[in-house]
Amino acid sequence: MIDYHLHTLFCNHATGGMERYIQKAIDLGLQEICFLDHLTIQKAEPGLSMTPLEIPYYFQAVRVLKKKYRNQISVKAGLELDFNPEYIDFIQDIIGTFAFDVIAASLHFPGGLDVVSHRSAWRHGEKDVDDVYKLYFNHLKKMLDHRYFDVICHIDLIKKFGRKPSRSFERAIDEILSKIKEKNLTVEVNTSGYNHPVGNAYPSPDILRKCHEKGIGITLGSDAHKPAEVGQHYERALPMILSAGYRDLATFTKRKRSEIPIKKRENIHYLNEVTDSNASK
Ligand SMILES: [Zn+2]
Numbered sequence: 653m654i655d656y657h658l659h660t661l662f663c664n665h666a667t668g669g670m671e672r673y674i675q676k677a678i679d680l681g682l683q684e685i686c687f688l689d690h691l692t693i694q695k696a697e698p699g700l701s702m703t704p705l706e707i708p709y710y711f712q713a714v715r716v717l718k719k720k721y722r723n724q725i726s727v728k729a730g731l732e733l734d735f736n737p738e739y740i741d742f743i744q745d746i747i748g749t750f751a752f753d754v755i756a757a758s759l760h761f762p763g764g765l766d767v768v769s770h771r772s773a774w775r776h777g778e779k780d781v782d783d784v785y786k787l788y789f790n791h792l793k794k795m796l797d798h799r800y801f802d803v804i805c806h807i808d809l810i811k812k813f814g815r816k817p818s819r820s821f822e823r824a825i826d827e828i829l830s831k832i833k834e835k836n837l838t839v840e841v842n843t844s845g846y847n848h849p850v851g852n853a854y855p856s857p858d859i860l861r862k863c864h865e866k867g868i869g870i871t872l873g874s875d876a877h878k879p880a881e882v883g884q885h886y887e888r889a890l891p892m893i894l895s896a897g898y899r900d901l902a903t904f905t906k907r908k909r910s911e912i913p914i915k916k917r918e919n920i921h922y923l924n925e926v927t928d929s930n931a932s933k
């Protein structure tokens with residue numbers, strides 16, 4: 653089992669040193685983890701991300717830990733890059749400078765609108781829901797015109813606060829998934845959604861099933877912002893992943909994808925937990 657989405661102190665809004673994340677992952681029996689700290693270049697929101705100047709320190713810190721723990725767990729270095737069309741060249745320069753294992757793209761500020769933080773106007777009931785959904789999916793399509801990343805994080809993040817549009821966005825989602833397939837990109841299953849009002853993983857089971865039908869590969873991550881969150885809610889996500897039809901998860905080394913099988917026997921504790929809690933309902 654893997655956890656391909658861990659944050660660190662470098663992003664300024666996570667807690668706990670990097671080694672505590674690694675220790676927690678070893679305790680859980682994970683084979684491989686990937687630090688995926690934020691790089692958000694957005695004027696209005698300080699404290700959400702590393703600054704570009706901190707990237708060398710972050711990269712070096714992961715490299716040291718990779719070596720130190722190599723006999724216990726595989727540690728990978730990645731970046732979660734916020735899509736901002738104004739900074740594509742700048743971002744490409746940064747990526748080109750360091751040998752990251754994986755580059756992930758996400759969309760927290762479509763068109764400059766904060767759709768992710770708890771203090772956002774969107775969270776507090778302002779903004780037209782249909783308009784914001786449209787804005788989000790339009791930006792996602794634009795993001796897919798670029799080719800600097802390997803993984804798309806929390807693809808339906810817009811549902812986070814449980815606000816529901818009055819119309820279906822299925823067509824937009826289908827178009828997006830076709831683009832993802834065409835570019836051979838990987839979709840992340842992100843379990844942090846279970847912590848928020850929507851109470852569901854990103855993507856939802858119906859989108860995940862479509863991903864499988866189209867032959868799109870997936871990876872899996874907790875989006876942990878503290879060590880205790882490593883591998884969170886896997887007992888809920890794994891049955892969903894298996895019932896969508898997946899038997900493998902994608903991992904990355906210097907931006908080359910490989911697949912590792914989801915071994916039911918080794919993950920039986922996650923699968924049992926959900927059966928037990930279903931039985932007690
Ligand atoms: Zn994110």
Ligand SMILES: [Zn+2]
Nearest residue numbers: 657659732875
């Ligand atoms: Zn994240």
